[in-house]
Amino acid sequence: MHYTSNFGCMEVRQAIADKLKRENNIDYKPGEVLVTVGLSEAVFAVLATILNRGDEILVPDPVWLNYMNVPNLLGAKPVTYSLKEENGFQMDLDEVRSKITPRTKAVVIVTPNNPTGGVLSERVLKELAEIAVANDLMVLSDEVYERLIYDGEKHVSIASLPGMKERTFTLNGMSKAYAMDGWRLGYVAAPEEYILAMNKFHQYNTTCAPNFVQLASAAALNEEGDEVNAMVREYKRRRDHAVKAINEIPGLSCQCPKGAFYIFINIKELGMKSAEAADYLLEEAKIALVPGDVFGPGGEGYLRMSFANSYENVVEGCERLAEAVKALRERKER
Numbered sequence: 001m002h003y004t005s006n007f008g009c010m011e012v013r014q015a016i017a018d019k020l021k022r023e024n025n026i027d028y029k030p031g032e033v034l035v036t037v038g039l040s041e042a043v044f045a046v047l048a049t050i051l052n053r054g055d056e057i058l059v060p061d062p063v064w065l066n067y068m069n070v071p072n073l074l075g076a077k078p079v080t081y082s083l084k085e086e087n088g089f090q091m092d093l094d095e096v097r098s099k100i101t102p103r104t105k106a107v108v109i110v111t112p113n114n115p116t117g118g119v120l121s122e123r124v125l126k127e128l129a130e131i132a133v134a135n136d137l138m139v140l141s142d143e144v145y146e147r148l149i150y151d152g153e154k155h156v157s158i159a160s161l162p163g164m165k166e167r168t169f170t171l172n173g174m175s176k177a178y179a180m181d182g183w184r185l186g187y188v189a190a191p192e193e194y195i196l197a198m199n200k201f202h203q204y205n206t207t208c209a210p211n212f213v214q215l216a217s218a219a220a221l222n223e224e225g226d227e228v229n230a231m232v233r234e235y236k237r238r239r240d241h242a243v244k245a246i247n248e249i250p251g252l253s254c255q256c257p258k259g260a261f262y263i264f265i266n267i268k269e270l271g272m273k274s275a276e277a278a279d280y281l282l283e284e285a286k287i288a289l290v291p292g293d294v295f296g297p298g299g300e301g302y303l304r305m306s307f308a309n310s311y312e313n314v315v316e317g318c319e320r321l322a323e324a325v326k327a328l329r330e331r332k333e334r
């Protein structure tokens with residue numbers, strides 16, 4: 001097993017280009033794909049390539065932390081737009097418009113979203129595409145959860161919309177759909193001039209993704225049968241149980257996530273900070289939920305539950321959650 005091309009071996013770049021055509025309706029050539037060590041590395045490479053000090057980038061709030069923290073590390077400024085529960089965790093495009101300044105370089109979208117489980121609708125994506133073109137913005141589209149989508153929801157890749165391929169970085173990887181997160185394989189697809197520029201960061205950072213992991217990923221992409229769909233049916237079973245159980249707990253509520261494997265639980269009625277509630281549940285009930293505010297200020301008042309665990313553990317976790325919240329409320333009433 002030896003180094004491959006820094007860009008990734010041709011088998012996997014071709015498999016990724018084929019997948020993006022087949023599933024996402026975007027025409028990328030293998031030369032427009034850069035293979036990285038997990039999507040996290042691709043995100044860093046894109047942001048390091050496009051952002052100068054002082055540049056602004058629009059990021060969702062709440063969101064997977066890297067989109068706030070990597071711009072901060074690079075001396076750029078993440079400017080948040082809200083994904084509100086009362087809005088079904090969709091983007092408010094008037095808010096997005098109001099936050100564009102001459103320094104705005106790009107906008108990040110994550111659909112389905114971590115931590116909200118929200119899926120951006122085609123209507124919102126079309127309008128966002130018009131905003132991006134009108135304001136000459138680049139778009140980072142994180143689609144790592146695209147396959148984990150329920151109830152007939154449709155995933156739309158923004159790069160497939162007219163005029164968007166040339167300004168979009170389509171970000172994806174093997175971690176979620178194929179549950180290969182520890183294998184560390186991600187990719188970014190974009191116009192070739194950006195791929196060449198990003199390769200400089202990638203080359204001096206990791207050289208190339210592991211050879212055998214690239215080959216395994218090509219096999220997964222080319223030879224997938226019903227495995228992912230079967231897993232999605234199982235995730236749905238866990239989700240349906242957890243959503244019902246949580247909404248039966250006095251003091252808690254949640255929307256039914258349309259994608260990904262997270263439930264964003266509203267705990268505002270408990271009158272506690274997210275971090276305090278998470279600590280309490282960890283210590284009292286031995287269940288681990290992530291305090292929502294780590295994903296941005298808009299996540300305060302929420303806890304993120306993952307149902308990427310066995311059905312039995314999801315059932316037991318919900319039972320423990322119900323008991324611990326009941327005990328907490330009783331203690332407060334006394």
Ligand SMILES: Cc1ncc(COP(=O)(O)O)c(C=O)c1O
Binds near residue numbers: 041113142181186
């Ligand atoms: C939205 C999002 N993007 C990217 C990643 C990271 O993916 P990878 O394991 O490929 O680095 C995650 C991981 O949780 C995620 O939630």
